Amino acid sequence: MSVTDTTRGAAAVRSAGGIVVRLPRTRASWIVRPRSVLVSLLLAAAVAAAFVVELAFGELDLPLTDVVGSLTGGGDSATAMVVHELRLPRALVGLLCGAAFGVAGAVFQTLTRNPLASPDIIGVSAGAGTAATAGLLFGFGSGAGLQTLALTGGLGAAALIYALAWKSGTTGYRIVLVGIGIAALCTSATSYLLLKAGVYQAQQALMWLTGNLNARDWSHVGPLAAALAALLPCVVLLAPWLAGLQFGDDTAKALGLPVQTARMALLVVGAALVSFATAAAGPIAFVALIAPQIAVRLVGVPGPALLPSALVGSLVVLLGDVAGRQLLPGTELPVGVVTGVLGAPCLLWLLSRSNRIGSGG
Template sequence: MKTHSRSRAVRTPGGLSLRVDARALIVVLLLIVAMLAAGVALIGTGDAKIPAIDVLRTLAGNGNAYQDFIVNELRLPRLLVALLVGGSLGLGGALFQSISRNPLGSPDVLGLSQGSTAGALVVIVLFSGSATAVTLGALVGGLVTGVAIYLLAWKQGVHGYRLVLVGIGVSAILTAVNGYLITRADIVDAARAVVWMTGSLDGRDWTQVWPLLCMCAVLVPLVLANGRGLRMMEMGDDVSYALGVRVQRVRLVLMVSAVLLTAGATAAAGPVGFVALTAPQLARRLTRSPGPNLVPSLFMGAALLVTADWLSQRVFGADQLPVGVVTGVLGGAYLLWLLVTERRAGRI
């Protein structure tokens, strides 16, 4: 039986030959369109509703003073934070799942989100820190947790199953620590901590946009540059070594990048659940392509989070339901559907 490849060779003016998966390219383009459409709808949604045409006109610099303030100063930063956080979580989730070779190898399961939460809670509960201090605490907590998981999982290299098992154990410990910190807080700090732990985009402004943008501008090209090595590593370390891939170096670079992406996203918006878990799986199902699907996962994560934020405001009104609740419900429903589907197919 003949097999037909969907990849097409594209030769650049400089003489380089690139392989492009036609279906994956179409999926990415459709995700970009959906992401931008949801973004325009999100900007127009709120107490002061603005038609889509006026949103586009204002973004082009042709709106009145009132529209310019609402769109460019209040709502555009929130949209950009949603795009950057969603993209970071989608890409970080794809990296963790590919490195661990496990569809459950996401920051939600491995304990990175709980580590960022612990860092934020320490700042809130023990020091009553400012919003900036909470963000830094979450970032440090995520990074420390990532380093701890990597070191505990190390034994002549990092094996995927060992990484997942260590991550689950660390996650359980940190969940208990976070619960203890909440019990120590006074009522004001406890309420503040619970709101942060839910995951929300409320009140996000340009001060959150620029650090996220700089982080993505450095890490996304770095990850994509190591994408070939990651694809080779999915065939096993021995095969990768034979193909000339420096496995431990590539794995370390991508692990650090994934931890930074996840910790930065969590620091900016709180622990938004299930985006990192579901975005890579949805991207893989749409592209029907083997491999890590890094670019589709990135845009899928961005589209998911923007759509979830629009849905939370459209259905429940502005500032009534944090986006983390919506992603948790949708992600949990998808996970249950996936388990039922896999069981019916006899794979579990």
């Protein structure tokens, strides 16, 4: 191992697995692998293409060149109105929600050392969904009120999971088991709220609960973008802890990591990502489950692949929304229906694989 480059901002050290980048005066470090960089660039290009396609198709299909021209400041006023006012907020919400779900899934799966431990299975999404459903039924249809309720529900579910899983510390196995119980409890509470609601409010809440990008506007984009701008840097700073936790508590302690502090901090950040994304578009099914699994297999290395997971999540949501609008003529399927259809076989495959190799957590 030899030092190959040192700058004011960071030190880069070449190792067998890639280049280790360390921040000065801190213990924070990351391994940059050429394959991961290449995969991330290709995924970013795919997300950009899917984003343009999302803007081009709808009740009125637009040529891709006109969409690109409108985004770069050209084109006619009619195209600009359709792209910027009607479709751009929807596409941005899909992009940001997919990234949030993808990163949160990577955090939870690494934190618990279980590929099945996505936030929509262990109860965090269900907690945010229950609180947001209550908000929808009591008049908080959008804006800061709904965001606050969803954040409160998601963090409350995460805190309850952590507290109930505590026994001289927490383990990933107990978090998963307790989380499944919390998910069932929150689902029952949501069903009770729907039964007590009026017909119109229940229908509105059900559409939201499937995961839906329809009618999203700039009021949904702003809070979600601000949340990700604050939370994603936190995930990056906590990434060394996350990488250490993937080897188990004993190894993490031997490496000098504060295991319980790291687990609690990552749980809070992951729950916040899920909560804000859920408030903006509903609990879009299985994105947090499948995005990290696809990303890990693309980069070809064990451990959390945060940036690829974010890009895969955005790609899945954008393509799912496009498919939902185009598969059945005259019918617009919510994006959550499409991701549910795609995610269910992936869940069954992960279950069978875990049983076969004994890696179910």
